[in-house]
Each structure stands twice: as structure tokens, then as C-alpha cells.
Amino acid sequence: MNKPFHLIRRLKPRLVRPLVIGILSTVSLVSGLVPGFQANSLDRTATVAISNSAYAQANAISDQEVEDYARSVLAIEPIRQETYNQIKQIIGNRDVPAIACHQPNSLNNLNRNIREIAVDYCDRSIEIVEQNNLDIGRFNLITTSQQSDAQLRERIQRALIQLQSRR
Numbered sequence: 001m002n003k004p005f006h007l008i009r010r011l012k013p014r015l016v017r018p019l020v021i022g023i024l025s026t027v028s029l030v031s032g033l034v035p036g037f038q039a040n041s042l043d044r045t046a047t048v049a050i051s052n053s054a055y056a057q058a059n060a061i062s063d064q065e066v067e068d069y070a071r072s073v074l075a076i077e078p079i080r081q082e083t084y085n086q087i088k089q090i091i092g093n094r095d096v097p098a099i100a101c102h103q104p105n106s107l108n109n110l111n112r113n114i115r116e117i118a119v120d121y122c123d124r125s126i127e128i129v130e131q132n133n134l135d136i137g138r139f140n141l142i143t144t145s146q147q148s149d150a151q152l153r154e155r156i157q158r159a160l161i162q163l164q165s166r167r
Contacts, residue, residue, distance in 0.1 A: 061142055061152060065134065069142045070159035072132040076125050083121040087114050 087096050090113050097110060099118045107115050107122075129139045146153040 061145065061155075063155075065138065065142065066152075066155045066159050067163070068132045068134050069139060070156055070163055072129045072134060072139060073156075074160065074163055075128045075132070079121060079124050079128075083117055086117050090114055090117075 083099070084096055090111075091097075097114065099107075099121060107118055110118060126136065129136060134142075142152070142156075146156055
């Protein structure tokens with residue numbers, strides 16, 4: 001079995017979906033935007049929308065977790081850009097398809113070259129989060145919490161700035 005597909009199939013959809021949400025939200029956080037995610041389990045669709053729901057208070061997330069989260073975001077972003085550029089080279093003037101790591105069927109519908117790039121991106125993102133001492137659930141909890149918690153969002157932004165200044 002192809003190694004990247006094995007990892008995706010091994011992960012439970014309830015864990016992979018939050019990772020994707022986290023990656024999208026993280027990219028948005030860096031750019032100053034704050035999306036939410038709404039999934040419809042009946043028809044298996046998902047939409048990005050503004051969400052006001054809080055899943056944790058900022059004081060429940062330690063400074064170390066904020067730093068680990070920020071480190072993950074900074075490590076994932078160049079990979080996301082690289083992935084986008086690789087796919088863009090393959091497809092030319094067409095729109096880059098949405099990468100839904102939590103939906104193996106959507107990855108299977110991509111042409112082989114793009115699918116391999118997308119699966120590699122998903123695998124690498126998961127590894128980065130785990131290497132930075134967070135599990136996927138906690139990473140996504142922080143991502144979701146920062147959407148409605150301005151103090152947490154500011155803590156993350158400060159951590160991002162500090163980490164970038166150390167580079």
C-alpha cells in the first residue's frame with residue numbers, strides 16, 4: 001500500500017478533519033483572517049464560514065502550547081506555499097483544487113501527480129504538529145479557540161513574531 005495513503009486511511013476522519021481546519025485557520029491567522037468551518041454530515045460537504053463558538057478559554061492554553069502551536073504554523077506555511085506552487089505548475093491556468101486531507105475520496109479524485117503532492121502535504125503537516133509537542137486534537141482546539149478569543153489570538157500572534165525574530 002502506498003505509504004501516504006496508508007497514513008490517511010489509518011487516521012480517523014474525526015481527527016483528520018480538525019487538522020485540515022487547523023491548517024486553513026492557521027494560514028488565515030497569519031494573514032489576519034479568521035475563518036470557521038461547518039461540516040454537513042448528511043451530504044458530506046463542508047463550508048468555511050465565520051464562527052463565534054469558543055472551545056476553550058485562553059487561560060486554559062499554556063504559554064508552551066501557544067509557542068508549540070506558533071512553531072507548527074511557521075513550519076507548515078512554507079510547505080503549504082510549496083505545495084500550492086507545485087500543483088499550480090501542473091495545472092497551469094486552472095484553479096488549484098481544494099485539498100481536503102480529511103476526505104480520502106476527494107484526494108482519490110485528483111490526478112495522480114496532484115494526489116501525491118497533496119497526500120505528502122497532509123502527511124508532512126501532521127508530522128510537524130506532532131514534532132512540536134501537540135497532538136492533532138489539541139492543535140485544532142487551539143485553532144478553533146483563537147477564532148473567538150481575541151486574547152488567545154494575540155498571544156499566538158506575539159509568539160509568531162517572537163519566533164520569526166529568532167530566525
